Amino acid sequence: MGLLEKRAVKEYQDNKYNALVSExxxxxGYEIEFDVKWDTLAVNDHSHLFEEGFTKVYFxxxxxxxxxxxxxxxxxxALKETLKKIIVKNEEGVSYYESAYSYxxxxxxxxHEPFTNMDNVSDRSNFLVEFLSSKM
Structure with a gap:
């Protein structure tokens, strides 16, 4: 991760991340712990896409x-009994939401890769509803 990526991550953390976690x-209705592996999300030469990609793909x-x-x-x-923590990372190079979630x-x-299929927010959302609901 170069300087551009470090600055973009810091800007995201300062201006977007905390508000999203708060939301x-x-x-x-309770505090969910987050563990974001920022170094795996900060793909070189993509710092201009961090805000859009991180928000649309993960949050x-x-x-x-x-x-x-x-x-x-x-x-x-059911959610309170089922979900205590969310880990966000990009380690396996997954580009399809069906393979991006585990519990x-x-x-x-x-x-999930942070810049692949960014606009598939509703597909990821719908899948995640079904995925989490099946664990409750």
Whole structure:
């Protein structure tokens, strides 16, 4: 990760990330722990895409899915019992959402390339609703 990528990650962390995590926790109704492997997300020569890619690939699908899951008290309770932590990374080079999500011991892991299929937000969101709901 070069200087451009480091600056873009810091800008994202300072201006976008905290607000997104806050929104996620507000929707959930409790604090979900996040572990973002920033060094794996910061692909060289793509710093101009960080804000759009990180938001669309990782955070908007979670926000959309949690809104759907928590639309009633049953969903809110199930989520609270099921999800404690979210890990975000790009280690396996996954470009399709069907293979990007895994779940174990109350931890959702998202391992997806940050700039591939960025605009498939609704597909990722819908898949994540079904995926998480099947674990509840």
């Amino acid at each position: 996620i926790n507000q929707i959930a 908007m699908p979670v926000i959309n899915a949690l809104k759907e899951i928590t639309k009633d008290d049953l969903g809110k309770e 174990s011991e109350k931890v959702l892991t998202i391992d």
